[in-house]
Amino acid sequence: MDKATSDLQAEVDRLRHELQSLTIENKPSDNEEHITVSDYLLTRLEQLGVTSIFGVPGDFNMRDYIEDHPRINWIGDCNELNAAYAADGYARVKEHSIGVVVTTFGVGELSAINGIAGAFSEMVPVLHIVGVPSTVQLKTKPLLHHTLGNGRYPFDAYTKAAEQVTISQAKLMNKGHAATEIDRVLTDCITHARPVYLTLPTNMVGEQIPSRRLGVPLPRTPPANNPDVEAYVLEEIVKLVDAANQDIIILIDACAIRHDVRDEVNDLLTKTRFPVYSAPMGKTAVSEEHDRYGGIYIGSISDPAIKKKVETAKLILSIGALKSDFNTGMFTYSIPAIHTVELHSDHTLVRHAQFPGIGMKLLLPKLTAHLKQYQQGASQLDVPRFKLDVPKETDERITHTYFWPRVGKFFKKRDVIVAETGTSSFGILDVPLPDQSVFLSQILYGSIGWTVGNTLGAAIAARDKNLGRVILFVGDGSLQLTVQELSTMIHQRLTPIIFVINNDGYNIERNLHGMERKYNDIQDWKWTSLLTTLGDLDGTLSKSYTVRDKASLDKLLDDAEFAKAGKIQLVEVVMGKFDTPRALKAAAELSAKNAEKV
């Protein structure tokens, strides 16, 4: 099926859906096939490629149906926040699918809400299913446990809280609307790449509803661009490209991944051979081994050579930009709008002109068709090779300047690399990652501890997709927030490699505020006992190591058995309390300057 045909098919599916919502509802015929509300939902999830659902038991939810489902697994987490983080990680690795987290209402959903907010902020499609009391109880409002007592009732309070961090909500109060409501929130989830919220009353879980709608898959394609406006936009862009006289670069960012235009961008790249750079949040959207890839642009914090290439280009084709503080070197982009075309999921900017409704998913293939004529000229442009050598340092201690390039040599094709907000996310920026590797970090929302739950979800998805090793970098302070999820990794027989940077506290916080303050200290842990304490009771499922100097680090990274990642492994990396990656130090200094200004 070629692209045009598949676009048409998608539009047909979308229209059928709209039609179904208007006509089928409330007209079940007696002899048609029925299915429970839970199984309807699970079938939809299966259609979206969901194989695992994360959550914590609570008395009001649908987990029997999940446990009994032949192709969907229940992954029991240690707590709800971690479950939400895991669903986010699963969705990030399993592109085109979604993450799902199930909790009970009140206590469960509010414990998870920060994970959902992170998915909202960073545009990750996550469905939060909340088991709630029966529809009768929701009306009569008895003083049930998990409620806010005589003050407020959950449907008033909890749903309002959820509305703040999800794009769409459905309360299944009536089986007649269950199927359309489920389809509505799921469609919002996949088309907007943001979290949605669904409450499932206990008495709704097993209700029988017609299964007919399941025959039509949920529509994925965004609404068509207005053809006249789109044609105009294309013409304007081509004029700018023409005027730029080959001095054009592509700058790729987070939304290219989230809004699923990787393939379109790679096609543009292959056909135009424009040099491409990436923002931190766009890292690995384009292969960092691609010969037209020049590295990470992060405003004034960039490598000077990269900074110059990007900022002096006559035209920047920015794709999926997400200009948050840490993603832009604290707002130090020096790219005038007059030199910029920005493609977004739902609008386009050409210099100062805004074109709402012109989305990149459908625009990009047409743009590529128009721009491929520039290939020959663009190919002449020199792109600096993105590389980072391991420095020679006489000091035996493991420094950030040594550590990050050194682990860079350890990575392999198809590895999934997760970096915690802080020293890890900043340290790894300068490290080129291998082709087909996946990079996960929460650079915008920046909730510390996120990576631990996220690694669980990522590892489950990586197993599904037959990806390589899952490698987590997390600081000692951050690991303390969510440490129990190591237990679920053991329970699920996952085998990530976990590098714990032990530097006596919250290093990013020290750099942002209070370098020598006691509140940035933490209690030291016996890091290498964590895996055995939290589940590997006989010590056969895991291995733990401490490395205190460069030689031990090198030896471990060169060890083939370690590199094979056959069991879960934890490496405590002892580093200096005040040692900090270059990019983080620079970002913290800029942050302090910004704060002074206001």
Add this chain to the structure above:
Amino acid sequence: MDKATSDLQAEVDRLRHELQSLTIENKPSDNEEHITVSDYLLTRLEQLGVTSIFGVPGDFNMRDYIEDHPRINWIGDCNELNAAYAADGYARVKEHSIGVVVTTFGVGELSAINGIAGAFSEMVPVLHIVGVPSTVQLKTKPLLHHTLGNGRYPFDAYTKAAEQVTISQAKLMNKGHAATEIDRVLTDCITHARPVYLTLPTNMVGEQIPSRRLGVPLPRTPPANNPDVEAYVLEEIVKLVDAANQDIIILIDACAIRHDVRDEVNDLLTKTRFPVYSAPMGKTAVSEEHDRYGGIYIGSISDPAIKKKVETAKLILSIGALKSDFNTGMFTYSIPAIHTVELHSDHTLVRHAQFPGIGMKLLLPKLTAHLKQYQQGASQLDVPRFKLDVPKETDERITHTYFWPRVGKFFKKRDVIVAETGTSSFGILDVPLPDQSVFLSQILYGSIGWTVGNTLGAAIAARDKNLGRVILFVGDGSLQLTVQELSTMIHQRLTPIIFVINNDGYNIERNLHGMERKYNDIQDWKWTSLLTTLGDLDGTLSKSYTVRDKASLDKLLDDAEFAKAGKIQLVEVVMGKFDTPRALKAAAELSAKNAEKV
């Protein structure tokens, strides 16, 4: 100072405050004393008896001022949910004071919100201070980390979420209003015993404001009852008491503790000698060793003798009732309104008649004065002694029927006893607790894992108040949610005794739903390694034990060194997977019946 004088003084303070709010504001004189906004807030907290503040560092908050404060300690928690739980525990033990939790915005506050919701539900005074970006940034809205990205901005989203679970919110956007706003939310917090929310922009933290208002303490006394209505209510109650012909009992519940009428109730009890029973959430509101105390009433789940005494009484004086499902034996109270007088913090019910605005704090002393004439008659009434013998069981295994009465013998005067929702909170109900002991459980909101953070806060408060040992009962499943806070206990050199009931999973969930389901299983941990792994690196600060049979349990409980609680101790109590306390089993059965009905 007698009662009448102190009431008058309180009213004078309250009126002065109202007056100040109207007049002082915005009229600072040049030579008056100034103080930073942070120190203003800390001084108010100190006036309320706050000695410790819980939280997690984040780049936007006031923790320097806390660390530098000579009489208030910063307690760094492992994560924000635990910090909120700790603030709740601190407030519960330190009656008349409040709990305080400090987080950064977005990631921090949303991680804590479930703890705040629990405090709302169970009426615990907690102040949540949220460090937010500068007032300028809040207006210009740059895409900062911790925000919801290009979708929504925190002041729109996060504050709306907070509004659902706090009774009062203040955004300090302007130093002119800072003092009145701080005073307003703190007054709401202490008078309504519910959480409040305060955002503190980075540039507001160090602003200078007049300190004059600090001279007048915050008003605590509730507004006066309307004298005519109050007199009428008193007369009505006296008539009913008279007609009841000595067959009167008092039923005490949670709100008597939360709304600070313990002393008033004890005075009523001493002067009338009416028999008194307690709902589960009112446990220890009246000493369980009091000779007029008959035990726990929990509807149809009650001990039959207690059930009969309560339900056949001609008049029930209910004080501070909170009729939630688990607190009432799943709504099985059999007490007709016609036999009931209910006293609440802000209203009174006499049979079916409602008297809004007539609050118990001021009503109770008057009621006592009217009812003391009935003492002689009431004294004749027999009250069954509340006791629970350790049963003789030939089985060596540790059963719930054995365990709870056995630990009952271990408790001492002034112990603080914390019981997790589930087997622990139900198991301990039947156990008489010693005089002056404090009982903590989250029976209404029921967020599992709550006790671990709560124990931290309770232990800090207990140290302040020179109380006895802090003893936690928590299940293996629940401990997994919040386990890292054991580390903070070690860091703070606290010495609680932690009984971990290891019964292979979520026992309360099994009883409520899915007895044999896999989703109620958990990964087993090496429980006795937790304390060393999470901070007691050389093993000198803690001790851990496993008890698998009655004899080992008895031996440990009889060990004087253990009982002294000189260091933090963890006891893994191995129990049967399906063994369940009587009251929990009964509640689960009733819950299932209720669910079928709807």
